[in-house]
Amino acid sequence: MRESNEAPLWLLFSAGGVVAAFLIPVHLFLFGLAFPLGWLGAPSYEHLLALVRLPLVRIYLFVLCSLPLFHWAHRFRYTLYDGLKVKHLNEVIFVLCYGGATVGTVLAAYMLWSIK
Amino acid sequence: MQQPKSPLYTEYHPRWYRPRVSVYWWLGQSQYLKFILRELSSVFVAIAVVMTLLQLRALRGGPEAYARFQHQLQTPLVITVSVISLFFVVFHTITWFNLTPRAMTVRLRGKRIPEWLIAAPNYAAWVVVSGAVSWLVLRWH
Numbered sequence: 001m002r003e004s005n006e007a008p009l010w011l012l013f014s015a016g017g018v019v020a021a022f023l024i025p026v027h028l029f030l031f032g033l034a035f036p037l038g039w040l041g042a043p044s045y046e047h048l049l050a051l052v053r054l055p056l057v058r059i060y061l062f063v064l065c066s067l068p069l070f071h072w073a074h075r076f077r078y079t080l081y082d083g084l085k086v087k088h089l090n091e092v093i094f095v096l097c098y099g100g101a102t103v104g105t106v107l108a109a110y111m112l113w114s115i116k
Numbered sequence: 117m118q119q120p121k122s123p124l125y126t127e128y129h130p131r132w133y134r135p136r137v138s139v140y141w142w143l144g145q146s147q148y149l150k151f152i153l154r155e156l157s158s159v160f161v162a163i164a165v166v167m168t169l170l171q172l173r174a175l176r177g178g179p180e181a182y183a184r185f186q187h188q189l190q191t192p193l194v195i196t197v198s199v200i201s202l203f204f205v206v207f208h209t210i211t212w213f214n215l216t217p218r219a220m221t222v223r224l225r226g227k228r229i230p231e232w233l234i235a236a237p238n239y240a241a242w243v244v245v246s247g248a249v250s251w252l253v254l255r256w257h
Contacts, residue, residue, distance in 0.1 A: 022241070022246075024161060024208075024209075025206050025209055025242075026246035026250060028164045031168075032189065032201070033195070035189075036194075036198075041254075042186065045182045047256075048182075052172070061168070065168055065172075068162070072158040072161050076162075083155060084139060100162075111169065111173055112172065114176060115176045
């Protein structure tokens with residue numbers, strides 16, 4: 001559980017960092033602030049559904065949800081280890097972080113798959 | 117300090133000099149604080165993903181479920197979470213882009229290209245990508 005799988009996990013962290021850096025601000029700004037506060041006219045349910053039905057958009061949304069979660073898992077794990085010095089809970093933190101990211105990934109896949 | 121050849125035969129246990137570091141070590145200097153805030157930005161990245169997952173669930177649930185979701189996004193608590201998350205997510209973007217020149221040294225005719233010139237295309241691409249996403253969400257038919 002140590003050195004052997006550190007490299008792929010770091011790659012996921014790095015790829016997720018790129019995806020999060022480029023895409024999450026605009027999503028959060030639009031759907032979290034601009035539409036709820038009425039700064040911009042919110043797109044209709046039908047419009048968003050039509051978008052999500054496009055295969056490319058589904059892949060895009062899957063990547064948008066999955067990779068940043070693995071970015072979080074890696075970074076948060078080391079914040080707890082080094083920053084807040086909770087090294088003794090090593091295994092528990094590892095399982096919670098990557099388990100959480102995996103659950104999120106599966107949920108995203110299921111949701112995108114089942115939207116008709 | 118000379119270490120004993122075989123630790124099995126020491127008469128005393130050597131004491132290492134290891135000063136205890138406080139759990140709050142990162143509060144001491146602005147650089148350390150910036151580091152911890154950067155690391156904690158990942159929590160808000162995760163929050164943004166969870167919001168997207170909830171949005172997908174609402175979309176899947178039909179027009180009424182989506183209307184309910186939109187209504188929940190307007191509550192002061194969720195707006196506050198969104199504002200704080202947006203701050204941290206943008207902080208992540210800026211620190212991430214500014215790291216690129218550190219990870220990648222580009223030399224042109226033996227001279228190192230200045231850091232801002234390597235980071236700048238990231239910002240340009242960020243603007244283009246954000247514009248494209250906004251256009252898809254707002255205008256695409």
